[in-house]
Amino acid sequence: MGGASVAEMAQANEGRELTDPDSGVRVRQVTDHPSIHHHPFYYLPAMDDAMRYLVLVSHRTGRPEVFVERQEDRALIQMTDHDGLAEFSVHPSHDGRYVYFTDGDGGWRVATESGSAEQLFSFADERRQIDGHVGAAMGTTTVSADDRYWAVPVHAGETARMLIVDTERGDAEYTFEAPSIGHPEFHPDDADWLRYAGPYTSRIWIAKRDGSEQRLVYERDVAAKEWIVHETWRPGTREIVTTQWRQGMIGIDVDSGEVRRVCSFNAWHAAISCDGTRLIADTTYPDRGLMLFSAVDGVGEPQLLCASGSSNVGAHWDCDHCPYDDGVTNVYAPQHTHPHPAFSPDGRQVIFTSDRSGHAQVYIAEVPE
Numbered sequence: 001m002g003g004a005s006v007a008e009m010a011q012a013n014e015g016r017e018l019t020d021p022d023s024g025v026r027v028r029q030v031t032d033h034p035s036i037h038h039h040p041f042y043y044l045p046a047m048d049d050a051m052r053y054l055v056l057v058s059h060r061t062g063r064p065e066v067f068v069e070r071q072e073d074r075a076l077i078q079m080t081d082h083d084g085l086a087e088f089s090v091h092p093s094h095d096g097r098y099v100y101f102t103d104g105d106g107g108w109r110v111a112t113e114s115g116s117a118e119q120l121f122s123f124a125d126e127r128r129q130i131d132g133h134v135g136a137a138m139g140t141t142t143v144s145a146d147d148r149y150w151a152v153p154v155h156a157g158e159t160a161r162m163l164i165v166d167t168e169r170g171d172a173e174y175t176f177e178a179p180s181i182g183h184p185e186f187h188p189d190d191a192d193w194l195r196y197a198g199p200y201t202s203r204i205w206i207a208k209r210d211g212s213e214q215r216l217v218y219e220r221d222v223a224a225k226e227w228i229v230h231e232t233w234r235p236g237t238r239e240i241v242t243t244q245w246r247q248g249m250i251g252i253d254v255d256s257g258e259v260r261r262v263c264s265f266n267a268w269h270a271a272i273s274c275d276g277t278r279l280i281a282d283t284t285y286p287d288r289g290l291m292l293f294s295a296v297d298g299v300g301e302p303q304l305l306c307a308s309g310s311s312n313v314g315a316h317w318d319c320d321h322c323p324y325d326d327g328v329t330n331v332y333a334p335q336h337t338h339p340h341p342a343f344s345p346d347g348r349q350v351i352f353t354s355d356r357s358g359h360a361q362v363y364i365a366e367v368p369e
Contacts, residue, residue: 039275048096176211225321263300309356
């Protein structure tokens, strides 16, 4: 970042301690500046595996920039000074050495120790983001658990292609195409496999990293206007858990096709613990707060962690079926108004975003034993 050292970029801890009045859970507000802040998207890590850095995006400079909170002293450090940074492309490496992100020209990573940035590839004349459906337009990316590969969906016209970047060798190649590729995620235990979101009519797909074995893993109930959304791999398994709005969540075994019930409440964005046993979800219509529940018992009885206090903007969620079946294509749902809760690697904390103060800030809640 302009040659400045990380020590020079460090700012004082600006957080404060809170207690949720309903659950008694301790909550720490990480950021406190009158601008937009948020952590990475709900199924992506917000911390490296060793929990040295909490990665977030701040608009305090007038545009989105990558910041980290160094956990040893809670110093807030600006990592980038980068025009055009795609804020929901941000993904920390698992070893804590880098934070990956894209802009309109290509893909980059910034070193957490030095603050130096390097470009890994260029988009040339292609563009990553497409208009319309929110999920396809956010530009999320995914880094494999071994940090070897970075998968970036590139949209050009009516076609989407998956770009796989070898972060060690510097190679980048397209491996498969689809009409739409949104919210990709490497399997947490197997860097050979990815899942991704297709169009709402056929949402959940998987493919090998090399482009082989690309297939749809769940047939949507078209007659019921079933809305399948917000999916994630369950670690240690070949199962994808996903929201079946507003009936709850289901689990889909991608090999056998078996479908099971995970929960029956209005889980919205649900992230899973690294051991695959617990989920944390925000809720809306109605907002019941952030809910902890089992990923494995087939019941998923929710337990309140804390209130988010977020405004949860998005009137299209107030329905019991997929609104896109009714012709709704353009929605107003600014993502920084959604909590998007995510577990820390050790499962003892939940990171979330809330605009309860009038500006979106990042918070960390302690998970009870």
